[in-house]
Amino acid sequence: MSTWPQWLPLREELAPMSAYGAPQVEADASLNTNENPFSPSPELVKAIAARVTEIGSRLNRYPDREATELRTSLANYINSQSATSIDISNVWAANGSNEIIQSIFLAFGRKSALGFTPSYSMHPLIAKVTATPWIDGTRRKDFTLDCDAAASQIESLRPTLTFITTPNNPTGSALLISEIEMLARSTQLVGGLLVIDEAYAEFSSEKSAITLIEKFPNVVVIRTMSKAFAFAGARVGYLVAHPSVIDAMRLVRLPYHLSALTQVAASAALEFSDELLATVQGLIAAREDLASELSALGLEVIPSCSNFLLFSGFKRASADVWKDLLDKGVLIRDVGLEGYLRVTIGNGAENKKFLMAIKEVLNK
Known part of the structure; x- marks a missing residue:
């Protein structure tokens, strides 16, 4: 039973929900x-402190809303890890990967989104918050993803957004790059985006889906600095995608959404990758x-x-x-x-x- 006061005009679909955490x-x-x-490390802490001190006298000014230095550093990091040739036009940064997910729904969630549960619980939650119809796809009994069955679900349901998490949370299983390519082709055929959440990519030996973006511009890859970079407290997530996807992020971002302190701290951390x-x-x-x-x-x-x-x-x-x-x-x-x-x-x-x-x- 809802405990919200009657005078509060809360959206009906939000009333039964509980806050994530x-x-x-x-x-x-x-x-x-x-x-x-x-x-x-003490060395990284010193580097962050030096960068923060450097910009301290300029905190009366808004930060670089394009996060140019940070996005350039992220592009260089990705290229060093995946032998790609992306640049700043392929990268977007935000306050954690959850803001990236929300921005994707805000920009593209006009019809429906499909995800294969159990998977990252924030995907369907943010879908509901952004009023995007969510469809629970199926997995095998051992929680692995049957990509042939997933492709069939994509082709029959024709979602605008299809989410996969690899390595998957909470199971830890990862998809082969050939399996992701199959799903990229299926989503392309129905005019949808394939959103790959790679929050734990650095812990896996599998090839990143970032390597598919040049061939499949409908592939969108979400990453974070919270896990491998031990940077959860800084709240830095990023997106790697076709430049048109990055342009769409600008339409739904909040003004100056990434603080100057966050930008310089993350840039310093990338120097210690x-x-x-x-x-x-x-x-x-x-x-x-x-x-x-x-x-x-x-x-x-x-x-x-x-x-x-x-x-x-x-x-x-x-x-x-x-x-x-x-x-x-x-x-x-x-x-x-x-x-x-x-x-x-x-x-x-x-x-x-x-x-x-x-x-x-x-x-x-």
Whole structure:
């Protein structure tokens, strides 16, 4: 039953909704939001501080609304990682990837959007907020995506926007570039965009969908600096796409939407990309070790190409297991899939504490 006051003219479709957000509670090991557990190095912190000091006297002026320096740095980073030749005209930056997602819906969500759940829960949520009809596509029972079936759904439903997340959240599975190309062709045939959310791309060995944009201008790739770059607090997301898509972003952006402080901090972080990406390899190794440890406990672990693991095999309700872990100081994520929980890969101490806690909980 709605608790909104009668005098408040809230849109009817929003009334039954709840605000998005993972639980923010105190825990010894917070492994629920897929953050990178490693803080920026002292050298990077100094570089950010120097850049902020440099622009401090100019904060009475609005920031560069085109974020020229940042977008140029992002283009250079992408080219170094994917052997592409994109430039600033292919890149858009915003306050986190969620703002990018919202802008895509605002610009293109005139008919319907299709996504294959379970996947990133913000896609259907932002669709509803922007009044875009959302269609839940299907996955296999093991949560992997049957691309032939997905292509058939695209061809029959003819959505304006088709969302796929690779590596997928909350499962961690990744698509082959050949599978993404098949979906790009299917969306192109129905006059739609294929939106690929690559928030966890740096943790996967699969080829990025960015490499398809030249051949398929309807391919739109969303990225973030929150995960691999350990920059969640700065809130920087970006889009890589055909220049026409970038032009459309300008139509729906808020004026001066990316602060001068954010722009210079992110530009400084990109100068340390080699250092930051070195931690990714360590997290991948820790992910595989943790998966082996959980499997040895008799749990079923979904193969992951990301910085988290989805696992099941409990003898009790997953919500009870989650609560028992929290009581032991370990916060992981109940993603709403009955029988499954998700744990972020933390630092060595956090992973050890999680393993000790899950062993105790399983033996309860």
